[in-house]
Amino acid sequence: PATGWVSLANALDWSRPPRTMIGTGYWYMHTDQWRQDGYSADALKSPLSTGALDGMHTADALAQSARLGWMPFYPQFDRNPLDLADEAEAAVAAGTATDTPSYIADALKNRTLNPAIEDVDAPENWPRTLVLWRSNLFGSSAKGNEYFLRNLLGTHNNVLGKDHAEGLKPRDVKWHEQAPEGKLDLLVSADFRMTSTTLLSDVVFPAATWYEKHDLSSTDMHPFVHAFTPAIDPPWETKTDFDMFHLLAQEFSRQARTHLGVRRDLVSVPLQHDTPGQLAQPGGIVRDWRDTSIPAVPGQNMPIFSVVERDYTAIADKLAAVGPLADKLGFTVKNVTYKLAGPLDRLSRSNGVMLGGAADGRPAIDTDAKMAEAILAFSGTTNGALSVQGFRDLEVRTGRKLADLSEGSEEKFITFAQTQAGPVPVITSPEWSGSETGGRRYAPFTINVERLKPWHTLTGRMHFFLDHDWMIDIGEALPIYRPPLDMHRLFGEPKLGQDGQLEVVVRYLTPHSKWSIHSEYQDNLLMLSLSRGGPTVWMSPADAESIQVKDNDWVECLNINGVLVARAIVSHRMPAGVVYVHHAQERTIDVPKSEATGRRGGIHNSVTRLLVKPSHLIGAYAQLAYAFNYLGPTGNQRDMVATVRRRSQEVQY
Numbered sequence: 001p002a003t004g005w006v007s008l009a010n011a012l013d014w015s016r017p018p019r020t021m022i023g024t025g026y027w028y029m030h031t032d033q034w035r036q037d038g039y040s041a042d043a044l045k046s047p048l049s050t051g052a053l054d055g056m057h058t059a060d061a062l063a064q065s066a067r068l069g070w071m072p073f074y075p076q077f078d079r080n081p082l083d084l085a086d087e088a089e090a091a092v093a094a095g096t097a098t099d100t101p102s103y104i105a106d107a108l109k110n111r112t113l114n115p116a117i118e119d120v121d122a123p124e125n126w127p128r129t130l131v132l133w134r135s136n137l138f139g140s141s142a143k144g145n146e147y148f149l150r151n152l153l154g155t156h157n158n159v160l161g162k163d164h165a166e167g168l169k170p171r172d173v174k175w176h177e178q179a180p181e182g183k184l185d186l187l188v189s190a191d192f193r194m195t196s197t198t199l200l201s202d203v204v205f206p207a208a209t210w211y212e213k214h215d216l217s218s219t220d221m222h223p224f225v226h227a228f229t230p231a232i233d234p235p236w237e238t239k240t241d242f243d244m245f246h247l248l249a250q251e252f253s254r255q256a257r258t259h260l261g262v263r264r265d266l267v268s269v270p271l272q273h274d275t276p277g278q279l280a281q282p283g284g285i286v287r288d289w290r291d292t293s294i295p296a297v298p299g300q301n302m303p304i305f306s307v308v309e310r311d312y313t314a315i316a317d318k319l320a321a322v323g324p325l326a327d328k329l330g331f332t333v334k335n336v337t338y339k340l341a342g343p344l345d346r347l348s349r350s351n352g353v354m355l356g357g358a359a360d361g362r363p364a365i366d367t368d369a370k371m372a373e374a375i376l377a378f379s380g381t382t383n384g385a386l387s388v389q390g391f392r393d394l395e396v397r398t399g400r401k402l403a404d405l406s407e408g409s410e411e412k413f414i415t416f417a418q419t420q421a422g423p424v425p426v427i428t429s430p431e432w433s434g435s436e437t438g439g440r441r442y443a444p445f446t447i448n449v450e451r452l453k454p455w456h457t458l459t460g461r462m463h464f465f466l467d468h469d470w471m472i473d474i475g476e477a478l479p480i481y482r483p484p485l486d487m488h489r490l491f492g493e494p495k496l497g498q499d500g501q502l503e504v505v506v507r508y509l510t511p512h513s514k515w516s517i518h519s520e521y522q523d524n525l526l527m528l529s530l531s532r533g534g535p536t537v538w539m540s541p542a543d544a545e546s547i548q549v550k551d552n553d554w555v556e557c558l559n560i561n562g563v564l565v566a567r568a569i570v571s572h573r574m575p576a577g578v579v580y581v582h583h584a585q586e587r588t589i590d591v592p593k594s595e596a597t598g599r600r601g602g603i604h605n606s607v608t609r610l611l612v613k614p615s616h617l618i619g620a621y622a623q624l625a626y627a628f629n630y631l632g633p634t635g636n637q638r639d640m641v642a643t644v645r646r647r648s649q650e651v652q653y
């Protein structure tokens, strides 16, 4: 039910635009992994390049992407965006600026205001607090784990390389001789397991499990909605995530009466997919206004600058109710706007309305079950009337017959109670591209292929030719094969193959484990007894023999990013030259000290690092445009190499 959760999660019923960010870009910069990248963004360039990426570090590519309105970046400016909004509005009132966006654009152009990313290591630009829930960031997800430990947390780490000061410094992003360590002041996490992340957290909120709360589960890839229904109440001090966030919001709102009150916030919005912004930079031509005579125009070659009023005292009230923008503007997904008068009316009756406060009279979503009801009410996949309305709108715009895909389900309205009785099949909806009509199984793009609904591309067709300046520069205007990166030439990692008597250099892959879902389910006694009971690395008999390793021996895998101590599983299922360290093994179980650093270490992600591909940062160009949860850089780390060493079989903890 995409429309409901995306819109409510971003509070689009109360204020727009929301602040969203690309995770990979955020961590690449804020954990200083960029400082390890001793290569330039043009290292992969084609002979036909026009030079758009010349002399740029990947950090510069990110900075350019943000300033041209392609991808978001936070923090936005070297100044508090609340103060900045006041400053801009004061200038407009005094008649020294025409409007806020042009005030900001001028200040950026003449450098009286600077993007935070251009001096990301300055203390005023550090992330200071981090709240994690449903994420094991410092174990499962964080590629470049040791940089997170060193630069973000400032704690024990196993980074083995040196910053690449010599190789190449960025052009636009400021280089500090000494990288900051310990940027974060407060790490809060919520989980029901002791994980690699909770181990490092300042505060851990004990979370309720799926047997102790109401929730929904659904993805685009399976055609059912499932309910979570509590079998028992959350035990002892545990709380559902829902209650936890409400309690935090209530306390925050209480303190906001003295600390923040009502403020206006300047939000830079990238030029997004399925909005006019995606056609703002025709031809995919990079027209950078920084240090050039090209004018800086918000919404054209810059983000859109919006001012959002935030009543910080009302956060808790608003969290507990559906806000008025749902009635006024509806919710929009993939450029189809769903009109919500009907579902809002129904919701007011089923959920009741809030009394008093900022949300007086608004439909209540103050319990997890009511929130689930709202999510179901606001999506075409679970509310047939919305699906039909969405398809009819699309029919007018595309000239194609579409509404029959959901006609007949106008009165189908999946309630939370129905999902609790059993998994409920969803209704075909324009929110997705597949069709479940007539009991079909979902496959993506069915509607585009069979009904000729235009693809959301520049041409409206399946689109392979990308004439964006950066794509031409890296020689990928048409799809091509690219071999793995040469980690030796780019980063000085050892060459693949034998590297000494008891060392072999191999490709280091971390595929998803068959025996767990990320870090979950592998840390129970049953699974640990069935496996080796701790970290393992799968290797081929040939590689094992070359370093005199027998099955179950302790080895170390290391490279500039860090080190992992693990037992070798020697298997004919592995090809020579590649090792597997399954994602995601925890630092909480059987992690000895390493010989390489003398420190306890590390985990599968200690040996990985984010490698950002500049072309993933392109935006404002049709299908290459930012969209929340859809388009942004991936944290690909598949090209890593590591030295595998036989080590002393006496391990210490």
Ligand SMILES: Nc1nc2c(c(=O)[nH]1)N[C@H]1C(S)=C(S)[C@@H](COP(=O)(O)OP(=O)(O)OC[C@H]3O[C@@H](n4cnc5c(=O)[nH]c(N)nc54)[C@H](O)[C@@H]3O)O[C@H]1N2
Pocket: 133, 134, 135, 136, 137, 140, 141, 142, 143, 190, 191, 192, 193, 195, 207, 208, 209, 210, 241, 510, 511, 512, 517, 518, 519, 520, 583, 584, 604, 605, 608, 637
């Ligand atoms: N090297 C490497 N890194 C990777 C990958 C890789 O293949 N290799 N894969 C990447 C991919 S595709 C993904 S999806 C990420 C996954 O990364 P994460 O999502 O960070 O991984 P999980 O281990 O699933 O962490 C989820 C945590 O949420 C907790 N949890 C579960 N349900 C609830 C709940 O209801 N409430 C709360 N509060 N907590 C809950 C679980 O106990 C668990 O600790 O990792 C990414 N990182």
Ligand SMILES: Nc1nc2c(c(=O)[nH]1)N[C@H]1C(S)=C(S)[C@@H](COP(=O)(O)OP(=O)(O)OC[C@H]3O[C@@H](n4cnc5c(=O)[nH]c(N)nc54)[C@H](O)[C@@H]3O)O[C@H]1N2
Pocket: 509, 510, 511, 512, 513, 514, 515, 516, 517, 518, 583, 638
């Ligand atoms: N049991 C279990 N199932 C899961 C998950 C889990 O944790 N456990 N996680 C779920 C999630 S969130 C995700 S994202 C998916 C991920 O599922 P998949 O996308 O299947 O991910 P992986 O297993 O990480 O990688 C697949 C294969 O890619 C290979 N590979 C590595 N580099 C390259 C390369 O350069 N080229 C090619 N062609 N292949 C390469 C690896 O050797 C591996 O065999 O799985 C989902 N399903």
Ligand SMILES: [Mo]
Pocket: none
């Ligand atoms: Mo994933």
